[in-house]
Amino acid sequence: MESIDVAEVTARLTEPFPVEHIDFKNGLAYVPQELVRDRLISATGNRFDWTIDQVLFRDDGVTRRTDRATGETRRPLSMLVIGTLTIPGLGSRAGIGAHPLDEGAGEDAAYKSAESDAFKRAAMAFGVGLRQLYIEKAASAGGGGRAPVNRRGPGRSTASVTTPARQPEPISDDVFRAQVQQAIASKDGELFRRMADVAGTGAERWKVLVQATETVPALDWVTRQIERRNLSLADVNKVIERQRTKLAA
Numbered sequence: 001m002e003s004i005d006v007a008e009v010t011a012r013l014t015e016p017f018p019v020e021h022i023d024f025k026n027g028l029a030y031v032p033q034e035l036v037r038d039r040l041i042s043a044t045g046n047r048f049d050w051t052i053d054q055v056l057f058r059d060d061g062v063t064r065r066t067d068r069a070t071g072e073t074r075r076p077l078s079m080l081v082i083g084t085l086t087i088p089g090l091g092s093r094a095g096i097g098a099h100p101l102d103e104g105a106g107e108d109a110a111y112k113s114a115e116s117d118a119f120k121r122a123a124m125a126f127g128v129g130l131r132q133l134y135i136e137k138a139a140s141a142g143g144g145g146r147a148p149v150n151r152r153g154p155g156r157s158t159a160s161v162t163t164p165a166r167q168p169e170p171i172s173d174d175v176f177r178a179q180v181q182q183a184i185a186s187k188d189g190e191l192f193r194r195m196a197d198v199a200g201t202g203a204e205r206w207k208v209l210v211q212a213t214e215t216v217p218a219l220d221w222v223t224r225q226i227e228r229r230n231l232s233l234a235d236v237n238k239v240i241e242r243q244r245t246k247l248a249a
Contacts, residue, residue, distance in 0.1 A: 006089040012043035014127040019189025020221045022129075031129045033116040035217065039128055040085075049086040050119060053094075055111070056080040057101070077101040081114040085122035095122025171198060176205055180212050196225045206236045216247050 017039075022029055040048055057077050078098050086092040097117025099110040124130050171179070176198060183191040192209075199205040206226060213219040223240055226233060 020218045036120050036123050052083045054082040079110045079114050081118045083118045093122045093125035184212050203233045207239045210239050
């Protein structure tokens with residue numbers, strides 16, 4: 001592979017993601033895999049190599065499940081994918097991903113999930129999203145105060161020791177709209193995220209958030225927040241499609 005400017009590529013790899021690109025699952029912060037891959041492509045000029053070294057199956061000795069038909073307690077299989085990410089000038093980093101093999105789920109879905117997880121972990125070893133996911137976000141999750149001490153060691157999430165965030169205070173629709181506009185004008189991603197928490201189940205407030213997005217990733221983030229809350233907002237979905245067309249133009 002052609003050599004690259006190591007300092008420049010490292011700076012691009014470790015550049016913070018916009019706050020609206022960071023999502024949460026089971027209390028842990030993460031960046032969607034498509035954004036991690038896009039970061040690798042843009043930071044290296046698409047000069048990197050990702051190879052799958054091993055695909056393994058193991059008896060998961062941790063999680064036990066009971067077969068309702070037989071009453072037998074079985075230890076389910078998990079699929080493991082181990083891969084190596086190589087960036088010229090920076091070397092190689094290994095990543096491992098795992099996904100449970102549930103009956104009827106199919107191996108394709110498990111492979112895609114495990115491969116994606118392995119890729120993200122290898123990218124994180126180069127610094128992609130590392131500081132945000134394990135340091136800065138831990139501090140903000142505690143309500144803006146001092147960052148909690150990570151007692152689980154390097155590379156471990158601090159989510160389990162953070163103080164739960166306070167519920168947002170109720171505000172009027174006019175104040176909500178004004179604060180969304182303020183978040184966009186000042187590029188304040190944290191305020192924009194809080195507005196999503198404040199929006200609740202109100203369709204009109206979600207429309208305001210959708211129409212305020214200025215990029216496709218930001219629109220995707222708002223869409224994911226609606227899906228996570230299991231909101232059925234037909235009118236909002238129409239606004240999302242119009243906004244997506246507008247941003248793609």
